[in-house]
Amino acid sequence: MNVEKAWETLKEHSFKRTKNREAILEFLAERDGYTAAMDVGEFLKKDNPGVSFDTIYRNLTTFAELDILEETDLNGERQYRMHCDPGVHHHHFICTVCGKTKHIPSCPMDHIAVNLPGVEIQGHKFEVYGKCPQCQ
Amino acid sequence: MNVEKAWETLKEHSFKRTKNREAILEFLAERDGYTAAMDVGEFLKKDNPGVSFDTIYRNLTTFAELDILEETDLNGERQYRMHCDPGVHHHHFICTVCGKTKHIPSCPMDHIAVNLPGVEIQGHKFEVYGKCPQCQ
DNA sequence: CTATTAATAGTAATGATTACGATTCACTCC
DNA sequence: GGAGTGAATCGTAATCATTACTATTAATAG
Incomplete structure (x- = not known):
């Protein structure tokens, strides 16, 4: 899954293209592992210091539901990464x-x-x- | 692992025999699955309404370190159960x-x-x- | 360009867990 | 059995991640 495909999926489901969503996707596309929700938030603050928890968690949850991201719990924190190969179990x-x-x-x-x-x-x-x- | 063996282990490590510890072990010995830390606490309150979080979590953590209990994270909550068969991986x-x-x-x-x-x-x-x- | 509705900011609330000083209690040693 | 000592506990506050909510802003359709 890459950023382009992610936007296709989002468009299909009538989600709007926002700066926050762009930042989340670009950030996670660069990383090749799991990142804690809070760390994604930290990154968003660089461009948008006032970003709210609501925005961070809502978007990450949405993306996971759409199979754009994979989600796991790692020692009590929610962690996310780009979905590897949607449809292929791994x-x-x-x-x-x-x-x-x-x-x-x-x-x-x-x-x-x-x-x-x-x-x-x-x-x-x-x-x-x-x-x-x-x-x- | 049963309550008796648990007490042997605790004695070996010079832990004291307290009502709270007895209640935790007896409660978990009766159950045959994982129980959230908070639910163990709820049970302790029946006999000891003033039991503190400190007591609950400290003892559960101690017991897990001594391999008396097994521990897992289940949807963001810490869960415990009696250790099945210490030494046998499962x-x-x-x-x-x-x-x-x-x-x-x-x-x-x-x-x-x-x-x-x-x-x-x-x-x-x-x-x-x-x-x-x-x-x- | 304007309307409409989603998305966000800002902030408060929640829920689980950790922390800590003061008090109590289990066990050791006499 | 009774005092002394350090472990264990209580009571409560603090922390950390996450959820919730309302007023405001902004993305897209028409």
């Missing part, structure tokens, strides 16, 4: 220092006999944590 | 309604070729979410 290694990610192409649900009679499976989470080469 | 299905868990004996790290050259792996998280038979 997982991530996440650097606990810088948030940078690496793709893990396979999924445990395909490899493990998760034998759960009677339960209704709704989702799953698989993340590998550690330090990337740059952060060691 | 994962869980977690009911999103009641928090009840089911064991998943295998681990994705054994089955998936996580090909991550240069990274230092520190940990991983694998959880399956859904509704247990009782909550459907």
Whole structure:
């Protein structure tokens, strides 16, 4: 997912093109890992010191719902990144220092006999944590 | 892990036997899934209405450090459960309604070729979410 | 250009968790 | 069993991330 595609999706859903949204998308497009909502906000303040929490969280949530961003909870904070390859299921290694990610192409649900009679499976989470080469 | 073993561990580390700790352990021993820290606190208040946050969180954190409890973050809340089988690595299905868990004996790290050259792996998280038979 | 409606700013409220000084209590040693 | 000592707790305030709300601003359609 890139900025252009993101705007296509937004237009399809009649979302307006605003400076804040442009800044969020451009910022996250540059990064190749997860970024905390608050850190996205910090970046927005450079161009727009008065940006409000409402704006930051509302847009990030909207983008995640539209599959423009991926979302995860990392030690109590909500973190976002550009959606890798929409429609293709995948997982991530996440650097606990810088948030940078690496793709893990396979999924445990395909490899493990998760034998759960009677339960209704709704989702799953698989993340590998550690330090990337740059952060060691 | 049961209450008795927990007390052995606590004694080994010179922790004192208090009413609050007894209540936490007995409460969690009865449950077979994850419980939010706040809900543990609610239970403590039945016997001890004035129990403080400090007491609740400090003890839960201590117990988790001693591997008496297992800990996870579930939609922004810290959740705890008795440690299943200390020393034996495992994962869980977690009911999103009641928090009840089911064991998943295998681990994705054994089955998936996580090909991550240069990274230092520190940990991983694998959880399956859904509704247990009782909550459907 | 104007209307209309979404988007935002500014700020207050919430909810979970952490922090801390003063007090109480569990355990040790006599 | 009773005093002494440090751990544990209480009561409460502070913090941090997130949510909520109202008045104002601005993006797009016509």
